[in-house]
Amino acid sequence: MINLKSARLDFATRERIISRISKESLTPEGYYFLLVISVVIITLGLFLNSPGVIIGGMIIAPMLNPIITIGAAIITGNEKLLFKALKIVVLSVGVAIAGSLLVNWFLPIHNPTQEMLARTKPTLIDLIVALASGAAGAYAVTVRKGLTSMMGVAVAAAIMPPLAVVGYGASAFRLDIVGGAFLLFLANLIAIVIATVVVFYVLGFNPGRRSDVKQVAKRDLIFTASFFLLISTILGVFLVNTVKEANRMRIIEDELDRFLKPYDNTKVISLDEHKNVTGKVLEITIQSPSTFTQRATDILDKQLEQRLNEDVDLQLLVIPATKLVDE
Secondary structure, rough: OHHHHOOOOOHHHHHHHHHHHHHHOOOOHHHHHHHHHHHHHHHHHHHHHHHHHHHHHHHHOOOOHHHHHHHHHHHHHHHHHHHHHHHHHHHHHHHHHHHHHHHHHHHHOOOOOHHHOOOOOOOOOHHHHHHHHHHHHHHHHHHOOOHHHHHHHHHHHHHHHHHHHHHHHHHHHOOHHHHHHHHHHHHHHHHHHHHHHHHHHHHOOOOOHHHHHHHHHHHHHHHHHHHHHHHHHHHHHHHHHHHHHHHHHHHHHHHHHHOOOOOOEEEEEEEEEEEEEEEEEEEEEEEEEOOHHHHHHHHHHHHHHHHOOOOOEEEEEEEOOOOOOOO
């Protein structure tokens, strides 16, 4: 059984930690310079669809301490420190989005890459990852045994790329991308703060004996927990919908494979579902030397409707293919 009391720090150590992270996060030397460089590198990494470049930008991202300070201020009831840390984070968010927006304006017009799209559909899994990153970051800040830089990367991974994607979405006037990426950012931010509160509580941080400070801490904790539950509920719904959609696409792919099995040298080029004024349209493009009749297409349409238990507006596009043979 884990003994939480053994993890508690003494009063002098706790005060020293609060003083240190306050100075490091609220009077950062070169903070905004590193932030701008980081978001430029991450934005270019997203444009290039390169995880390596994105990680390179996250390594120098300096947002670990301000976010951890928010959690520390909440658990200790330090309202002055909380507002100062929030101000730093809000300004950082504005700088990061503006930096990404400017970089994207100078880049060639392009469609969103997979690295961008991956950060526009947050689910409950993203929240769990951010909780783990926040807990690791909070612990690293307190122990300072060469872990801060590594844990800073973990926190930056949850914070910086979504903000860079928001900048891209704004530059492309894609509100769907802006909304999805910003929701991911908010979810990750609140998860890191919650994880910090829990870690600091385990380590013995508290608002002290003054009743007014306790009231401040209680109020801030209730607000933070309520916001966390709201975000968790939204992402939980998204996760359920994502699983349903994945199962739906699996059924479509299974039926399509079964339908195409008798046709030799036939392959699926694309499978896309979009909405129009009449509803969802399932557009399947295949390449084949065979000829497909309307009757065959109707059979596939009916099979899909039976498996999915819904109406399907199927559009089957066939690209003719000729097989070359030796003379």
